[in-house]
Amino acid sequence: MSASGSGSKPVGKKFRRNASGSRGDPGWEHGIEIDSTNKKVQCKYCLVIRSGGIYRLKHHLAGTKFNVEPCTKVPENVRVQFLNILQAHGEEIIKKKRNIEEIIHYDEDVDVGIGTKQKGKETMDVFVRKSSQATISHIFKKDAREKACQQIARFFYTSAIPFNCVKNPEFVSMIEAIGQHGPGMKPPSYNDIRVKYLKQEVSRTLELLEDYKLEWKKVGCTIMSDEWSDRKRRSICNFLVNSPKGTVFLSSIDTSDFSKTADKVFQMLDEVVEKIGEENVVQVVTDNASNYKSAGQMLMEKRKHLYWTPYAAHCIDLILEDFEKKIELHKLTIAKGRKITSYIYSRTLLHTWLLDFTKGRELIRPAVTRFATAYLTLGCLSENKGGLMTMFTSAKWKSSRFAGSKEGRSIQKIILNTTGFWSHVTSCLKAAFPLIKVLRMVDSEAPVMGFIYEQMDRAKEKIQSNFENIKKKYEPIWAIIDERWASQLHRPLHAAAYYLNPHYHFSPSFRADAEVKLGFYSCLQRMIPNEEERTKIDIQMDDFKHAKGLFGLESAKATRNKRSPADWWDSYGDNCPELQRFAIRVLSLTCSSSGCERNWSAFEMVHAKKRNRLHQKKMNDLVFIMYNKKLMERQDKRDMQLKEFFFNFEDIPSDDEWITEMEDPVLPRKSNWLRIIQQKDAQETYSDDINERNVEQTTTEINEEGGVEDLTIKGSDHDAIEYISEGEWDDDENVSGDGEENATLDDEDMVDIPIKDLF
Numbered sequence: 001m002s003a004s005g006s007g008s009k010p011v012g013k014k015f016r017r018n019a020s021g022s023r024g025d026p027g028w029e030h031g032i033e034i035d036s037t038n039k040k041v042q043c044k045y046c047l048v049i050r051s052g053g054i055y056r057l058k059h060h061l062a063g064t065k066f067n068v069e070p071c072t073k074v075p076e077n078v079r080v081q082f083l084n085i086l087q088a089h090g091e092e093i094i095k096k097k098r099n100i101e102e103i104i105h106y107d108e109d110v111d112v113g114i115g116t117k118q119k120g121k122e123t124m125d126v127f128v129r130k131s132s133q134a135t136i137s138h139i140f141k142k143d144a145r146e147k148a149c150q151q152i153a154r155f156f157y158t159s160a161i162p163f164n165c166v167k168n169p170e171f172v173s174m175i176e177a178i179g180q181h182g183p184g185m186k187p188p189s190y191n192d193i194r195v196k197y198l199k200q201e202v203s204r205t206l207e208l209l210e211d212y213k214l215e216w217k218k219v220g221c222t223i224m225s226d227e228w229s230d231r232k233r234r235s236i237c238n239f240l241v242n243s244p245k246g247t248v249f250l251s252s253i254d255t256s257d258f259s260k261t262a263d264k265v266f267q268m269l270d271e272v273v274e275k276i277g278e279e280n281v282v283q284v285v286t287d288n289a290s291n292y293k294s295a296g297q298m299l300m301e302k303r304k305h306l307y308w309t310p311y312a313a314h315c316i317d318l319i320l321e322d323f324e325k326k327i328e329l330h331k332l333t334i335a336k337g338r339k340i341t342s343y344i345y346s347r348t349l350l351h352t353w354l355l356d357f358t359k360g361r362e363l364i365r366p367a368v369t370r371f372a373t374a375y376l377t378l379g380c381l382s383e384n385k386g387g388l389m390t391m392f393t394s395a396k397w398k399s400s401r402f403a404g405s406k407e408g409r410s411i412q413k414i415i416l417n418t419t420g421f422w423s424h425v426t427s428c429l430k431a432a433f434p435l436i437k438v439l440r441m442v443d444s445e446a447p448v449m450g451f452i453y454e455q456m457d458r459a460k461e462k463i464q465s466n467f468e469n470i471k472k473k474y475e476p477i478w479a480i481i482d483e484r485w486a487s488q489l490h491r492p493l494h495a496a497a498y499y500l501n502p503h504y505h506f507s508p509s510f511r512a513d514a515e516v517k518l519g520f521y522s523c524l525q526r527m528i529p530n531e532e533e534r535t536k537i538d539i540q541m542d543d544f545k546h547a548k549g550l551f552g553l554e555s556a557k558a559t560r561n562k563r564s565p566a567d568w569w570d571s572y573g574d575n576c577p578e579l580q581r582f583a584i585r586v587l588s589l590t591c592s593s594s595g596c597e598r599n600w601s602a603f604e605m606v607h608a609k610k611r612n613r614l615h616q617k618k619m620n621d622l623v624f625i626m627y628n629k630k631l632m633e634r635q636d637k638r639d640m641q642l643k644e645f646f647f648n649f650e651d652i653p654s655d656d657e658w659i660t661e662m663e664d665p666v667l668p669r670k671s672n673w674l675r676i677i678q679q680k681d682a683q684e685t686y687s688d689d690i691n692e693r694n695v696e697q698t699t700t701e702i703n704e705e706g707g708v709e710d711l712t713i714k715g716s717d718h719d720a721i722e723y724i725s726e727g728e729w730d731d732d733e734n735v736s737g738d739g740e741e742n743a744t745l746d747d748e749d750m751v752d753i754p755i756k757d758l759f
Contacts, residue, residue, distance in 0.1 A: 026085065027054040030061055030078060045073040058082050198618065201625050208632065215245040219566065220282035220585040223272055224592075226311075227255065227287070235260075239272050244566060244588045247445050249627040250275075252620050262294035269299050273306070282527070282585050283307040285592065288314050288488055305527055307493055312452060312591035313443035315489040316435055320372050322480045323431060330431070333424040334374045336414050337381055340388075343411050353396060358387035372439060375432035378425050385422060388415050430466035431477045434459035442591040449589035450501035450565045453494040453516075456485065492526075493586060495519020500583045502560040502568050506547065523586065533578050540576035549575040 031054065034040040039053035043060060048071075050056060056068050062082040063070035071079075152175075156163065165171060178185060188197065215221075222242040229235045237260075239250045253268055265286075273281050284299060286292040288310040296308025323330045341363050344350045354363065361384060364377050381388070391397060392412045402408040414421050438455045441448055460478055467473040499520045504510050528534045543549055550556060550572040559568060565587040573580030 025054050025058075027058045027061070027082070030074075031057045043071055043074075045075075045078075046071050058086060062086050194618070198621055198625075202621050205625055205628050209248055209628070212241070212243065212245055212248050215243045216241065216276065216280040219243060219588045221276065221280055222590050223250075223269070223276065223281055223284045224590075225269060225272070225284065225286045225292075227260070237268060239268075241276060242445055242590050244447055244564075247631050249624055249631065252623060260291055262291045262298065265291050265295035266298040269295060270302065273299070273303060278303050278306065281306045283309045283493060283589055285309050285311060285590070287311055288318070305529060307491065307523075307526070309491050309493060309591070310488055312489060313439055315484055316439045316442065317372060318488070319435060319481055319484045320375060320432055320439075322484065323428075323477070324374060326480060327431075327476060329424055330428050333421065333428050334378065336421055337374070337378050337425070340381065340411055340414060341377060343407065347402070349400075350402065353391055353394075354387070357391040357394070358384045361387075372432065372436050375428060375436060378428055379433065382422070382425050382429065389418075392416060431463055431474075434462040434466070435481070444592060445590050447564065447566060447588045448591055449493060450497040450503070450587045452591055453498035454501075454504050456481075456489075492519040492522040493589065496523040497565075497586050497589070500544075500569075500586055501565045503565060505544075506557075506560060524582070527585070528582060536578045537576075537582055540579040543576055544573075544579065551575075 030044050032042045032044060034042050034049055038051055040049055040051050041054060041057045042049045043057065045061075048069075050060065050068060052068065059066045060068045060071050061074050061078060062085075063074070063079055064083070064086065155161070156165070220243070224240045224242055224247075225237060227235060227237045233256075235255045237253045237255050239252065241248045241250050250272065255264075258264060269284055269286070273284070281303075283306060284296065286296060286308070293308075293310065296310075300306065300308050324334055325331065344354055344363065355361075363380050363384060392415045397403050397412070400408075403412070438452070438459050441455060442452055460481060463477050464474045467477075495516045496519050498504060499512060499516050524534055524537060528537065544551055547557070553572065556568070556572040559571075563571070566584045569580055569583045569587065573583060
């Protein structure tokens with residue numbers, strides 16, 4: 001008789017750790033079971049409820065993207081823990097599968113003794129040999145794979161193919177397709193690769209872009225254009241099309257053989273607009289050069305319903321450059337910053353010491369933005385102030401040959417000048433960092449048109465606050481910003497998008513002044529040719545302004561600041577269809593043509609020395625395939641994120657005046673320095689890197705009364721500094737030593753503040 005109770009387990013039945021009611025799996029420490037029947041579990045970090053049970057929750061926490069979105073709020077140590085758990089589990093499954101395959105492939109006829117065979121008799125001795133010995137077929141397959149891999153590697157070596165190409169998903173698909181064909185496959189010919197399959201892949205890519213074209217008709221699009229020149233001065237103009245669905249590479253034109261006059265640029269832009277369809281184009285974004293500006297005006301005269309807009313990031317970068325050119329203190333401080341970085345990075349021993357004293361942190365690093373390198377590097381110098389001052393007062397430095405040199409003493413004087421150089425660095429950062437925040441926002445392909453107007457005003461307010469409302473300090477900064485804003489950056493689209501943006505429109509600080517309303521009605525007049533439709537939109541604006549109908553729903557009010565503006569209008573603007581369509585077309589726009597510049601690497605690959613005889617059409621086809629494939633993969637990754645703005649910045653080389661001198665530099669002079677640095681960073685880790693943003697340094701500072709006080713400099717999240725590959729420092733006596741005497745800033749008013757508070 002078997003006894004059983006309410007809490008006893010049936011004899012012989014094996015319980016899974018992740019079964020309903022069981023809490024043996026480590027995943028339950030981070031999740032809450034909501035519905036055991038449907039295996040619904042809630043993540044304790046992001047609070048999202050998903051089906052699939054604890055197994056899928058572990059993938060969610062590990063961020064593997066295996067049939068589930070990764071958690072965006074999970075702590076790093078938890079993510080690493082579950083990544084290791086899943087990896088170990090996967091290895092165990094693979095090991096079991098291999099053992100089973102060895103048994104299955106074992107020959108049916110098994111030798112039991114010398115000269116005898118027994119069929120069908122499964123003795124224990126036979127079973128042991130089946131499970132422990134590799135079969136002939138298994139050994140053959142292993143040798144065949146080894147031989148195939150060796151041949152693949154040889155192809156890579158002899159063709160100079162980068163090793164990281166094996167990470168391309170298409171490489172894996174190619175190997176699988178060859179394996180499925182089996183022995184005797186005839187490889188494609190030279191003409192097949194060059195013509196037949198190239199045309200087929202272009203056609204396939206065009207088919208994949210059909211969904212994008214439907215999006216253009218629905219919400220409009222932005223044509224982005226920029227010019228690219230390689231090291232041999234060959235010039236190519238790239239054209240891309242952006243919409244909320246993503247960016248698509250359209251075409252490129254070789255402009256090496258003719259002058260890029262305004263008329264020629266206008267002709268190229270007009271042809272692209274005609275190809276896309278004028279009714280689908282809301283704006284054309286280009287560089288701010290005079291020929292592009294003139295071409296943009298000509299385009300607007302011909303195409304009455306679209307706008308030409310200058311590259312917003314370029315305009316903001318020009319503002320920062322004006323700071324350096326027009327403000328003497330900025331000019332002197334940046335020059336000294338360049339001198340410090342170039343001196344250290346051109347001497348291997350000093351660079352090694354630097355890493356010791358700064359706990360592995362560089363003064364300048366590969367960037368997430370290609371602009372404002374000067375001010376971002378000053379920010380990095382400020383973060384490492386304590387380490388630099390300790391380094392240049394250490395016994396290592398004093399006993400080195402560098403301390404006795406004229407240039408070494410000059411660098412030491414700059415770094416130890418606590419009441420001069422460092423206070424001036426803080427002044428520069430107070431002026432520049434609020435604009436760099438705006439720069440990061442606009443230097444992307446995200447639809448940020450509805451934010452730039454307000455963010456520029458907030459940047460000015462932050463600058464005023466940074467200088468404690470002292471007019472003589474912030475008014476020169478404002479004057480430079482206003483000059484560029486009025487003459488280059490500001491466009492009616494910016495004001496109209498601000499007016500229609502629910503993030504700001506219902507805010508107590510929202511101001512619908514004459515400039516904003518003029519921008520709104522100018523866009524309405526230009527983009528909506530039908531007078532009756534314009535009148536409807538004007539009337540429907542009352543519902544929006546007073547939050548009537550769908551605009552007044554509790555969910556509409558709650559999501560004004562949580563959804564992208566265009567998505568919000570798509571959800572709650574149905575009572576005002578004409579206004580809804582107009583608002584979505586305006587709020588879906590980007591402010592940048594950065595996508596054009598970021599396909600330069602694709603052109604570099606196509607324009608390699610071995611391919612420089614390719615016809616322009618084939619080069620364009622190759623880039624069309626390569627770049628659109630990368631764009632789609634990047635967009636797929638973005639779609640995995642939660643519904644919020646996601647700005648993706650890429651490391652792009654910049655100028656070359658910050659780190660090199662006549663001596664052998666630490667970083668290579670060739671253009672591959674960025675890749676080498678990234679490889680080095682991947683191989684070398686430092687114990688405090690994970691907590692870098694929380695690290696605090698205490699440095700010694702001289703106060704106004706001559707005393708000494710401790711200042712805390714906190715690590716900032718703006719780790720976006722770029723290296724520069726070449727260049728030579730021109731030693732100018734005016735920027736060392738007494739250069740600060742001519743500065744207009746009062747030193748006694750300067751106090752170091754945490755960099756994060758400057759944004």
